[in-house]
Amino acid sequence: MANHDETTARRLRLLQSEFIQPGRRGPSAGRTTRPTEPAAPINLGILDYMRASVDEVEQHTRAAAPNAGPRPAEVDAIYDWYREHTAHLEPEKQLHREVVIYRQGLEHAIQMGDDKAIRRHPCPACATWGLFWNAALGKALCVNHYCTDDRGASRSWTLAYLAQQHVARQESSARRAT
Known part of the structure; x- marks a missing residue:
């Protein structure tokens, strides 16, 4: 099951490093108007998505282990933290944890267009x-x-x-x- 964890963490890290920057639209086809306000320096939709994903994992972890301590500063370390603090759970809840991690991996892939x-x-x-x-x-x-x-x-x-x-x-x- 650790392979799911690594893939999901890698996808989240890739979202953070590559997809949070606003996308370039390429060369324009003709004249365009100049925006009156500058664009946000980051893609806020991806940032909100990442925050919701990490918050979901933190909520699941704290429900199972209220004394888990602070969540990791590195966003991709959240899944290791989740597994570490829920390793004591009964097998059904550990399977639920793996489902959450794998689902988020699929969601990360969809967010990246994969x-x-x-x-x-x-x-x-x-x-x-x-x-x-x-x-x-x-x-x-x-x-x-x-x-x-x-x-x-x-x-x-x-x-x-x-x-x-x-x-x-x-x-x-x-x-x-x-």
Whole structure:
């Protein structure tokens, strides 16, 4: 499970170092007006997103370990801190922790525009590798035309559900291997 932690931390670190800067729009096609106020020196949407992610982990940690001490100053160390202070929990709660970490890793990938992270998961209903991210719905959709709900619409899955399924598969594989 530590691999989820490292990937999620790496994605959060990458968000902080590369995506917090406002994006350049490239050369303009013709004349444009000059803005009357300067743009923010950082991407506030990404900053708010990162703050919410770290706050969620801190809330989960403090609920399980109220005396956990201050959260780490380095944003990507939050997941190590989370695991360290929740290692004493019963197995079900530790699995929930892994689901939170993995879900946040998927969310970080989506924030960076890496929707291919979704394609690495089989559809929970039909087990095909046809999941694609739909930003408008905020869910992963299965593109298998046989995988539809009662209304005939493509089945869709939240990141939380995909993370729960992934962690459960990993746990099952680990149990069978021992």
